[in-house]
């Protein structure tokens with residue numbers, strides 16, 4: 001094993017215990033890609049999330065990064081992670097509606113291009129929809145007003 005963090009990996013299981021989907025086995029490597037959330041939220045737009053992915057597991061528009069954030073090797077670099085764009089509710093509705101990125105009005109389209117979300121635009125209804133649904137459920141549980149009604 002030639003990975004730079006291999007030595008630490010001998011006594012560390014942070015990534016494995018953080019992964020919600022069991023994609024990282026007891027031996028850590030190789031990753032069970034078919035169980036990784038990233039594998040599924042980077043599928044083509046018409047591929048639905050499998051039913052075994054629980055709503056709470058979604059935490060990013062694309063990718064996941066829970067295991068990378070938990071890894072002590074990455075701790076010195078976490079401050080270098082940029083916050084992504086924020087979308088207003090009307091913009092969120094547009095993104096959830098799907099379609100083609102060329103029809104998205106400015107300045108939203110420029111934001112999508114800036115963050116390279118334009119190339120992943122067609123997958124946003126699925127991925128963003130899961131995050132919105134998760135937030136809606138959380139708000140219902142705490143008796144908080146609903147966020148962007150996608151139903």
Ligand code: SF4
Pocket residue numbers: 018019020021022023024031035036037038063064065066067068
């Ligand atoms: S990216 Fe997420 S789902 Fe994939 S292995 Fe890491 S924690 Fe698990």
Ligand code: SF4
Pocket residue numbers: 005008009010012013014015016028067070071072073
């Ligand atoms: S969290 Fe990082 S150091 Fe720990 S086992 Fe996973 S890859 Fe290795």
